[in-house]
Amino acid sequence: MALTRIDRLVSGLLASLERDDDLGDEATKRCKRHVREIRAEADAVRVLVPVEPRPENETVPMVVDRGPGTVSQRGPEPDAFERRRERSESDDGE
Structure with missing residues (x-):
C-alpha cells in the first residue's frame, strides 16, 4: 500500500534530518515538524481506508x-x- 511507502520515506527523512549538519537548528526543527505532519496526515488516511x-x-x-x-x-x-x-x-x- 502506498501509505506504507510514505511511512518508510518519512522515517528515512526524519533519520537523515537527525544526521544533517548543513541545516541550522531552527531549520531542522521546522523540517522535522513538517515531516511529522506528513506522517500524521498519512496515518489519518490509513484509518479511513477500508482494509480488505x-x-x-x-x-x-x-x-x-x-x-x-x-x-x-x-x-x-x-x-x-x-x-x-x-x-x-x-x-x-x-
Missing part, C-alpha cells in the same frame, strides 16, 4: 494483528491450514 480482510483464501482463517494505524496479516491460522490441507489430500486420494 482476506482477498484470497477466504475459507482459511487468518492470523491478523491490529495496532494503532496498522493491520498485519501473519498468514493462515496453523490449525485451520492443516485441516484444509488434510481435506484436500483426502479428496485427491479418493
Whole structure:
C-alpha cells in the first residue's frame, strides 16, 4: 500500500534530518515538524481506508494483528491450514 511507502520515506527523512549538519537548528526543527505532519496526515488516511480482510483464501482463517494505524496479516491460522490441507489430500486420494 502506498501509505506504507510514505511511512518508510518519512522515517528515512526524519533519520537523515537527525544526521544533517548543513541545516541550522531552527531549520531542522521546522523540517522535522513538517515531516511529522506528513506522517500524521498519512496515518489519518490509513484509518479511513477500508482494509480488505482476506482477498484470497477466504475459507482459511487468518492470523491478523491490529495496532494503532496498522493491520498485519501473519498468514493462515496453523490449525485451520492443516485441516484444509488434510481435506484436500483426502479428496485427491479418493
